[in-house]
Amino acid sequence: MIRDIFVEEIVKKKKGPLDWLQIIAIALLCLGLAAGLLFLGMFFPFCWVLAGISVYFGYFFISRRSVEFEYSLTNDLMDVDKIIAKRTRKRLISASCKNFDDFGPYHPEEHTQKQYEKTYFACDSLKSDHLWYFVAKGSNEGNSLVVFNGSQRLLDGIKEQIPRHMYQELFGRAPQ
Numbered sequence: 001m002i003r004d005i006f007v008e009e010i011v012k013k014k015k016g017p018l019d020w021l022q023i024i025a026i027a028l029l030c031l032g033l034a035a036g037l038l039f040l041g042m043f044f045p046f047c048w049v050l051a052g053i054s055v056y057f058g059y060f061f062i063s064r065r066s067v068e069f070e071y072s073l074t075n076d077l078m079d080v081d082k083i084i085a086k087r088t089r090k091r092l093i094s095a096s097c098k099n100f101d102d103f104g105p106y107h108p109e110e111h112t113q114k115q116y117e118k119t120y121f122a123c124d125s126l127k128s129d130h131l132w133y134f135v136a137k138g139s140n141e142g143n144s145l146v147v148f149n150g151s152q153r154l155l156d157g158i159k160e161q162i163p164r165h166m167y168q169e170l171f172g173r174a175p176q
Contacts, residue, residue, distance in 0.1 A: 005157045006074050010083070011149050013067040014125045023062050030058025069122040071154060073097075076161040078134070080122045080146055092120045093144055095136035097161035104170055106131035106147050117142035123149045134158075 015023075037051035068083040069092075076097045082090045108126070111133075118141050123131055132150045135143055150158070159167060 004075060005160065007072070007151075007154045007157045009071045009151055009154055011069045011071070011122075011124050013069065013123075015065065016125070019065050023065055026058055026061050030054050030061075034058075069148070071122070071148060071150070073154060073157045073161075078136075078158065080120065080148065082122065092122060093118075093136070093141075093146055095134070095144075097134075097158055098163060100134050100136050100162055100166065101143065102133075102135040103158065103162055103166060104133065106133040111145060114145075116145040118144040120144065120146045123147050 033054045034051040037047040037054060041047040041051065063085040066085050068086070070079075070081040070083060070089075072079040072081070077094065078097055079094045080092045082092055084090070116135070126147070128149055130149065131147055132155065133145060133147045135145050137143060159171065
């Protein structure tokens, strides 16, 4: 029996120490620049406008540190998008599950010797449990490795669409 599959998920990327360091550096730089421009505003009134602009750019760049990933599985088409600050969406990869070269639980040591054209870490953290990966040819690039957090519902949908031989290697007997 063939049935339509539609699964959509959003995963928020956790901020690491480097992200927090960048946020603090941007805030200090912009606030320092604004304070200096406000001081100069006593002599040059146009500096008040520049101080406001520096505060806005600080907010803009700090908010861009907020990243989410959206996984969308429509029948056999897996789309992975990167959403920045809930304003900008960028398609990372779109691939057919039937054309996956590899799929399974992600273990970094298995991929150190392999070469990929692109590597996408579309997960909340590389230290997360239950990371999965797939290798596929994207629409405009060569082999790409995509690491993602998949819920059971998303994984079940992918399992129905991957090639039969890949399913048997990973999970044993193929589904009926």
